[in-house]
Amino acid sequence: MQNQNNRLLSREMRALEVNAEYFGISLLQLMELAGKNISQEIIARFPKGKQIVIVCGLGGNGGDGFVAARHLLSAGFQITVLIVGRARDITHKATQRNYTILQTLQTKIPIIEISDSTTIPPIVADVVIDALLGTGTKGKLRAPINQVVDAINAAQGFKLAVDVPTGIDSDTGEVLGTAVQADLTVTFHKAKRGLENAQTYTGNVVVGDIGLPLELERFVGPGDVALARKPRSLTAHKGDFGRLLVIGGSEIYAGAPVLVSLAAMRTGVDLVYLATPQKNAYEITSISPDLITIKLEGDNLNPANLETLKSFIKRVDIVAMGPGLGLDSKTQAFVKACIEEVEAAEKPLVLDADGLKAFAKFKRTLKVPLVLTPHGGEYALLADNPLPEQLEERVLAVQKTAKQLNATLLLKGKVDIICDSKRSKLNFTGNAGMTVGGTGDVLVGIVAGLMALHADPFEAAVAGAFVNGAAGDFVASKRGYHMVATDTIKWIPRVLEVPMDHLKVKKPNEL
Secondary structure (H helix, E strand, C coil), X not given: CCCCCCEECHHHHHHHHHHHHHCCCCHHHHHHHHHHHHHHHHHCCCCCCCEEEEEECCCHHHHHHHHHHHHHHHCCCEEEEEEECCHHHCCCHHHHHHHHHHHCCCCCCCEEEECCHHHCCCCCCCEEEEECCCCCCCCCCCCCHHHHHHHHHHCCCEEEEECCCCCECCCCCCECCCCCCCCEEEEECCEEHHHHHCHHHHCEEEEECCCCCHHHHHECCHHXXXXXXXXXXXXXXXXXXXEEEEECCCCCCCCHHHHHHHHHHHCCCCEEEEEEEHHHHHHHHHHCCCCEEEEECCXXXXXXXXXXXXXXXXXXXXXXXXXXXXXXXXXXXXXHHHHHHHHHCCCCEEECHHHHHHHHCCCCCCCCCEEECCCHHHHHHHHCCCCCCCHHHHHHHXXXXXXXXXXXXXECCCCEEEEXXXXXXXXXCCCHHHHCCCHHHHHHHHHHHHHHCCCCHHHHHXXXXXXXXXXXXXXXXXXXXXXXXXXXXXXXXXHCCCXXXXXXXXXXXXC
16 A cells, blocks of 8 residues: 655655654664665675775764764774864754764774865775765855865765765755765665756665655654644745635534634634624624634525625635535535635635535536545545445545545544545544544644645645644643643644654554
8 A cells, every 4th residue: 555655855754754753763763774874885895994084064964974984983994084064063963972972983083174175185085975965955065065075076986975965956856066976875765856867976876774664654743744834934924824715604503614714823824714604703703803704694605605705715825615514505505606616716625524515416526726624424425435444445445535536635533544646644643532523623724724824735634634633632631531622723833843842652553
């Protein structure tokens, strides 16, 4: 069932590393295995006693080089380490730890700091290891790094690049002004996407195993939240962080769309418009001044309301529809007409609850990004089949339906299953107390909010499942299962923080 990409973007690898730490595999462990992979490639190619110069940066790539230095020393090689920058400026914790270890070996491993171009020594060695910059490098290299790269290229020895040759954009293969011309590149876990376009610089590419099982790529963690978040600029203006239209509510269910809207605002959306029957709208305005209500005629939504909504659909970034709508026949006709209007305006759409049930009656592929958030019963309506009992069979079924509808499906359950036509993820956050009404509405708000911030629909659904469940876990840790949906909304900002050392991991075997 593995369907993960064979090549990773740098952002995907960073997210995986964050998730690995969340599930108990420390960055120190990953760095140790990366450094050992490097040393093994050298040991397999060269006899003991050869001179090796390892050029290290201050980040994780440099830490890999520090580990390799230790392993190569123990294998009988003569090692010199060049650090580009001041060692006192190392902030990466695992790199700092391995530098401290290396300092104890300075009688055997000389360490030379390069602070500017005047301190770059001639590089004379049988092997030069480029552990300078890693996969996160963007923009043209600056001095003295570009000059160090030139010095590496001028050296006569065999050249090995760690993860990606310094100066190569690991996502595109673009040369960032200048780049190390390696004979061998040792990358980790999976090849990085840009290496394929930079073969002139990579030489042979070896993928080293650093103890990250492919199965781990399927598990949702805080790294997925980082993928979906949007950093805020100090020069941002109102509207830069999205506008969302929530459509829902009826004479019976007034609270559901409110929960969606409040949850979305806690993700960081700038403006949320809430379209709901007029009576509900006046009550909502008195409860929450943060929400902009659109007052629609009638006790339940009907096709005549669409005229009022057209201008709002055009001005927002995304529409979320369904919570609390009810199943009135006119409302179901409204849903169909509204979906057509959203398509015409080319806006992404999130459908949940009664909106999803109405859609199931005429289901088809849409011309816009679509996220569906069913529970088991609603999924059966979408797929015309009940859910299989076994988890793996469920994933296959959900992915098949996602492909048929060209949509992202977030199946809510004890284990949330998130699929689009090519990707699948499993989320383990959440607890039994979240069977209380309204927690699904909060989930819709988080997903729609992240999409309003221009997150990829699949990544927004994945992150939304994690954030919603983790917020519920925080509430359960404070109050037990005596929770209501509004309790979880208060914890959304906390869960959106990365790194999330304050989160208690919930592993698959604990479910």
